[in-house]
Amino acid sequence: MSVYKQIHSLPQPTLLREQHYQYLKKGLRHLSDAYECLDASRPWLCFWILHSLELLQEPIPAAVASDVCQFLARCQSPTGGFAGGPGQHAHLAPTYAAVNALCIIGTDEAYNVIDREKLLDFLWSVKQPDGSFVMHVGGEVDVRSAYCAASVASLTNILTPKLFENTTNWILSCQNWEGGLSGVPGLEAHGGYTFCGTAALVILGKEHMLDLKALLRWVVSRQMRFEGGFQGRCNKLVDGCYSFWQAGLLPLLHRALYKEGESELSQQRWMFEQQALQEYILLCCQNPTGGLLDKPGKSRDFYHTCYCLSGLSIAQHFGNMDNHYEVILGKEENRLAPTHPVYNICPEKVAQALQHFLRMPVPEVTAVFEKH
């Protein structure tokens, strides 16, 4: 009760670092049976928790890091890619999460878990002729899969143009009349899918092929004028997780427009109201006993903890290595580490992983999935 009063009576909004840290530290080891519904997403739990800890700049003890590596190794499928848990089938979403988690750990032990040759086989096994990817063998198609595939392929240096043949055009066909992107062509523009499609195109170097102006208009319109947070779709409610999926698009668009020769871009701020988003997250999305959430009245969970903190980081940090401008609402202690807007792990970890895997040759495709 006293922490609740703290949040709502203090002159400055405060990030409840200690409470979030305890919540995350515990969850990394033990989860209640309420998490049975995520039994096919355990690499996600690793990523959500590890990324939250890295944003909070809390170190991961070496023993824990090693345990995560060994667990994720058990989630790796013998035919390549990572599954939601030991013994399950490979799926692009836990593959994305596992690779990201291992890159956050960033030790040789972590990098060595990934079987790059088999991972490439797995990506080929889910590739479709029209450029899209199914999420798993015998599974559904949507734009998340392209992002997951592009993310892991680029980080681990197994990316070839052939692997992503037609993918660019397929993703582009997901941009709709609203300016945002849908999960599959024809559907409503949606923040999660828009992030996935845009970030995938950035990885492929093709983001300029989007109607960037229309996309920019759509995403800035998703910030709620009263709440300060973002909605996922037009005329729907605010949700803390869109603090990342939506606000994270602005750094991507800023860079894309810059590359297109846009001269009038701000040199200090993203094109969304950074302070208002920080206010929404700090005042409305924190559980007083640790963890973050969708909106007041909802329960905390590790997914929202990860994406609220990721969004808070985006809202605090403008720029890149060379030009960095910060907007920290409240005390300096509210400051989080910066996050990479494409991969959503810390930029140093991205650079380190790329450096590590670029020393290795791109594997030859071993399985018989490559299309002619």
Next chain:
Amino acid sequence: MSGIEETVESVQVNEGKEFDVEVEEHIEDEFAVDPTRYIFYRDRKEWADLEPVPQDDGPNPVVKIAYSEKFSDVYDYFRALLKNDEKTERAFALTADAIDLNAANYTVWHYRRVLLQALSKDLKEEMKYITNIIEEQPKNYQVWHHRRMVVEWLNDPSEELRFIADILSQDAKNYHAWQHRQWVIQEYKLWDNELEFVENLLEEDVRNNSAWNQRHFVISHTTGFSDPAVVEREIQYCLNQIRKAPHNESAWNYLKGMLQDRGLSSQPGLLERVLELKETHCSPYLLAFLFDCYEDALENITQKEKVEEEEQKETLRKALEICRLLAQEKDTIRKEYWEFLGRSLRNKYGNGSLTEQPVFQLCVITASVHR
């Protein structure tokens, strides 16, 4: 990739009297054994031949879930079935229990589909099953994908539009439902009544953006938006909806989205109709639409026949005034964006004489100090 409700403490399942030995013996003397009482697989005679396979989390697990006894039991046996590649009726029955415990386990769903084929199961029955599951858990990817597979195998979409309409009656914006609906309509060419369906939804809630999207979907795949009669009808429809609910962003987005490829200024009289609405039905969306009209006019002036320089200056002035109004008063949450658009427009069409020095140059100096 969804959040979940997390309980603050895990609830211990209270098994109650059924597991009290004395009472149990007494019951068996006088009553038939309750057939609905749950029995663990490890205690079922028909499963005695199968050795359960515990989950291999390793010696120092992470993100370890405190599974209930029931959950562990079912999945220990699921793993055993998988290991033996068992394709039997009992395996099929177990998948339903596994799904009930975690409908997001895509490995179980895949296995169930393998069994459906291998055992030549009645797919009509499977349709009933998946209908019930989706009604209980409509926001899950796997259940909708499974339904799509069964519909494809049966090549029978006859129940789909009605079923999806029922799901949408409970949540008119369920993304999976709309995705399935678009797939069915496109695959089986069921376009005929869809515009009517959309209009009914918009009657119920004119702010339902999913319904506006479906409107666009139907029209673009049937008549298309090239026919001027269609465009006029749609403009009329939008303006009517705007009059009823002026602050409905969906209607304005639809109006713009429909016209933007052709160019907003291509539609004669539209600007005037919107300017009329400005007096009584103004909104940030109306103003943004006006801005877009002016910007489009500027875009086309430079390409078409020579227009009075005064006229171009006037259009630019009006556009910049809207940017200022939006940034400073009417849509301040998007201040950074509107100011950027203003600078861009000025940079592109202005001739430098109009403006003061951009303020951002000062900020660049202070930014490096703040570093």
